[in-house]
Amino acid sequence: MLTMHLLGHVHASRGRQPLQLSSKSVALLSYLTLEGRPHHREHLAGLLWDTPDALRNLRVELVRLKGRGVDPFPARQPMLTLSCPTDLDGWLSAPHPAQERDLIGWLSHLHGPALSGLEDLGTPEFQAWVDQQRQMIHDRIEERLRLAYSRYEQHGQDACAALVCARADLLGLELGTPHLPIDHTVPAFRWPAQEELLRQVLIQARESSQLVLLQGHSETRRDLLRRLVEDTPWTAVQVQVTVRQSLLLAALIQHLRQIMTADQRAQLPSTHSSDPELALIELGQLMSTVGQPLLVALHDMPHPAQWPDWLGPMLGFLVDLPLPLVLVVSTTAPGVASSLRPALGQFARPRLHAVTLPPISVQEVMRLLDRLPSTDSQHLSAPDDLLRAHATRLVQRSEGIPMYIRALLDDNDRVLQGDARLPVQVRDRLLAHLSSFPTLLQEQFAKLAQIYGRFDPALASTLLGESATEVLRIGLLSGVLVPAGAAERLTLPQLTHRISDTENHLTFASEVLRSALASSLPPQERQTVRATLANLLLPCEPHLSLIYAARAGLQELSEAADDALPAPPLIPCERQARTQLVVAPETLPHARHEVRTPGGYRVGLDSGYLEVLRRGPPGPPPLLTLLLPGQGRGHWTLSARVDVVSPPQPGMPISPFLLGVQTGAGPRMVYATGTIPDQTVDGMEQRFGGVLPLGHWFSLTGQGEAGLLELSVRARDVALTVGALCWGNQTLRDLCRTAFLQEARVARSWAPTP
Secondary structure (H helix, E strand, O other), X not given: OEEEEOOOEOEEEEOOEEOOOOHHHHHHHHHHHHHOOOEXXXXXXXXXXXXXXXXXXXXXXXXXXXXXXXXXXOOOOOEEOOOOOEHHHHHHHOOOOOOHHHHHHHHOOOOOOOOEOOOOOOOHHHXXXXXXXXXXXXXXXXXXXXXXXXXHHHOOOHHHHHHHHHHHHHHOOOOOHHHOOOOOOOOOOOOHHHHHHHHHHHHHOOOOOEEEEEEOOHHHHHHHHHHHHOOOOOEEEEEEOOOOHHHHHHHHXXXXXXXXXXHHHHOOOOOOOOOHHHHHHHHXXXXXHHOOOEEEEEEOOOOHHHOOOOHHHHHHHXXXXXXXXXXXXXXXOHHHHHHHHHHHHHHHHHHEEEEEOOOOOHHHHHHHHHHOOHHHOOOOOOOHHHHHHHHHHHHHHHOOOHHXXXXXXXXXXXXXXXXXXXXXXXXXXXXXXXXXXXXHHHHHHHXXXXXXXXXXXHHHHHHHHHHHHHHHHHHHHHOOEEEOOOEEEEEOOOOEOOOOOOOOXXXXXXXXXXXXXXXXXXXXXXXXXXXXXXXXXXOOOHHHXXXXXXXXXXXXXXXXXXXXXXXXXXXXXXXXXXXXXXXXXXXXXXXXEEEEOOOOEEEEEEOOEEEEEEEOOOOOOOEEEEEEEEEEOOEEEEEEEEEEEOOOOOOOOOOOEEEEEEEOOOOEEEEEOOOOOOXXXXXXXXXXXXXXXXXXXXXXXXXXXXXXXXXXXXXXEEEEEEEEEEEOOEEHHHHHHHHHHHXXXXXXXXXXXX
């Protein structure tokens, strides 16, 4: 049976076999199928050919069709008609996909604008008909997608809803969600400094178009931009980037058509060019016709090394349009953002603005908890000490991801009391964000995600075979993977950090993302990978082999790994650190400054406090060292608190600790919530200084050798807050005041007068 395929590129098939037909034959069959009624041969000829021999051309096409086995038209009949099924009918009548696997197949039919390939065929009248039919088809698709999106939202299937929304964006369809009114009674996470910068960009764009590089979590970027233009003359158009130029242009055009008035749409040309350069020019003309200041956001921009040839010229063309325009290019990966900045600078270096939406901080969660209704949190009536502890645990567990924090709050924090498995809705959203990757690539990332911590290309090749090199390359370019060393060193207050060019080990950029990917691998495959890793690491790293064998339930291998562990070092008698419980140190309001190291440590300076947070995988954690400026005579004192600590792991060759202090060339004094042995690590003498309290502010004092002061942390999970620190003539408070308040005053004094 003949079937017409109208979704995406138009073609005909018999059974599952596509038919090789001319473009005019496809146009003829499409017209008759969609019209559903007889048409005279002369009408059809005049519609498809604007030449004197149009009727003869029609007869030639009918003969060609017959030669291809398509002969639905009776001979010598002046009226032609066609009734055959279409892929559109099948798609609309298909049952509602209940599972993500079924949904992906259902959405795969929507791989481009309907009736693609009929551009520049026939007369202007035929082109007008194509545009009309395409709009009608898109309206029906939009209605079905909107219904599917609503159902998934109601059933809490966030990953499925995200897939539907992304496909609608690709086609330039509107599901209604981006323009829902903002409920200002619901507490929302805000980025005041970044929002103010973007408002200034809108002002500058009145004179000349501006380019913004925006980096942040996927669920925050759209909301922020939508909120930015609310109650302003500006209109936001937000789409996902695709590697196919025709789809991206079609999506932008569809969004622009929807914000135009009926009179403006009536004046648009009835035909659209299939030539990419002419289509881009038409897009620019359409943006001018809208007559409104536009904020156009292209989300999830790939690494410049993955740009198709047309993307760079398109960005340069758009940013040079003489319109009140802000072009926003966004990504979720910090590594991709750092590579995009020089690439975008070639188009608008003086007009390029880099804006980062950092992960949610402890201070922000404390403010959110303080704004929640009393029925929403049992901690709101608690003193600030308990409120900070609760907020810190939320931020440490979630890595500051907004949707994860909300999931923890919605679950009344029950998950904080148990294991660290991801809430289903968070996992689904994270995996949905990776749905643009081929299925095989996602499966390969899921295999790599079974590795705890750092790994080298050789280990990756053991799991993935010959495809490992390409998988690692794509992982690095997309920001899923990052280079990572066994030790990380930051300098305060700049928090500068550099990875050695010779480092060949990689790790996942986020432990939350690694956990989501790891859980996506079927259980039997997970067990197979764990068994492979346990056997492979038994001779060289029995402590890791023991972890994998235990997770895989391999009793004999677990015993072999346990027997291979070296004799544990002697544990000293429990030493109580010279601590004293104190009240919270005074804060110093200033803008937050933070970095995230490849090893997973979030190090931030906020309100005069130093924060170190980490959520890590099982296995040995990397060493984090924080170098403070200025010399001292060896005496130091600090006020700090520890709110999160991970349970001890058996067999670790190097003992983790929560706080280390070293002055000059002396030993590193380390503190934990339990006793740990004295050790020499990489030539550094490490002495146990004592046990720290958990969940309370405490003061700690020490005396070492004269010289520089270093703080350090080596922990799988940790939430350490240093509220006050004094060494030599330096204090943490003065350091923050000089770095963030005096610099801000200097910057304001040099700012141009409006």
